[in-house]
Amino acid sequence: xxxxxxxxxxxxxxxxxxxxPMLYPLALVAIVFMCPAAYAQASASEPPAAPAxxxxxxxxxxxxxxxxxxxxxxxxATNVVCTENVSQGLVGKNGxxxxxxxxxxxxxxxxxxxxxxxxxVESRDTRKTAxxxxxxxxxxxxxxxxMLLVMHPTYESSYTxxxxxxxxxxxxxYDKINFKAVxxxxxxxxxxxxxxxxxxxxxxxxxxEPESGAVEKMVATLDSGLGDLGLTGMRSEIHYALVRFHDxxxxxxxxxxxxxxVETPRQHWxxxxxxxxxxxxxxxxxxxxxxxKP
Numbered sequence: 001x002x003x004x005x006x007x008x009x010x011x012x013x014x015x016x017x018x019x020x021p022m023l024y025p026l027a028l029v030a031i032v033f034m035c036p037a038a039y040a041q042a043s044a045s046e047p048p049a050a051p052a053x054x055x056x057x058x059x060x061x062x063x064x065x066x067x068x069x070x071x072x073x074x075x076x077a078t079n080v081v082c083t084e085n086v087s088q089g090l091v092g093k094n095g096x097x098x099x100x101x102x103x104x105x106x107x108x109x110x111x112x113x114x115x116x117x118x119x120x121v122e123s124r125d126t127r128k129t130a131x132x133x134x135x136x137x138x139x140x141x142x143x144x145x146x147m148l149l150v151m152h153p154t155y156e157s158s159y160t161x162x163x164x165x166x167x168x169x170x171x172x173x174y175d176k177i178n179f180k181a182v183x184x185x186x187x188x189x190x191x192x193x194x195x196x197x198x199x200x201x202x203x204x205x206x207x208x209e210p211e212s213g214a215v216e217k218m219v220a221t222l223d224s225g226l227g228d229l230g231l232t233g234m235r236s237e238i239h240y241a242l243v244r245f246h247d248x249x250x251x252x253x254x255x256x257x258x259x260x261x262v263e264t265p266r267q268h269w270x271x272x273x274x275x276x277x278x279x280x281x282x283x284x285x286x287x288x289x290x291x292x293k294p
Contacts, residue, residue, distance in 0.1 A: 067213075077111065118152065
């Protein structure tokens, strides 16, 4: 999320410029807690009892599969392009969109995990520019396809994850995991204001396909409002689906939609991103030895 058009209020969330792609470096966070071991007294003939092993719930097993595949998600995202339809809307007091502008882009998310850190670049080429009403203040939202960063090992110490049972969506049963930000920890989401980044404490839920570990839906909200910075609420909901490719046959879990609501004391925005027409591409390099011509 970048900034407000024709206004002074900033936007929030990882920002990637539409006109010029920006690298978004992710700082590696390593927090190690060194705790003294506690030992119970025992006689020489009686070895200490082994600590009880807490069983891992099926939901957390699915979460671990999802966490192990998050790098693969960003790797696959590099191999595809798609069409992104963006609807920027102003929401009235009745909860309905009173005004909106629609744009279309050729979209690609690229990742670079080299040098021990993950860098993302989100690029857009405009296919259809929305009509601009200069009297309206609209929000530009970017970077929400990278929301799965909350599961990335980079931010392992930034969130707590807890099982929340199972839930059926369109007849399919998913394992649900709730997550909550650790106070003061690093965050992949930030409010940008006057050149400064303010980390956003996000909490939410993940709906995970049990066998594959693929995330079908993700919802994130602010733990608390940032009223002193002009932001009173934010909610994002991202849906993912299986996209099939042929020759060779492969299937990727890719984002298909993202709905973002942002509120300030005076305004409410709702932006909807839809991703369609995924196409896979591969680069092939051929090296030939050519004889020098006289």
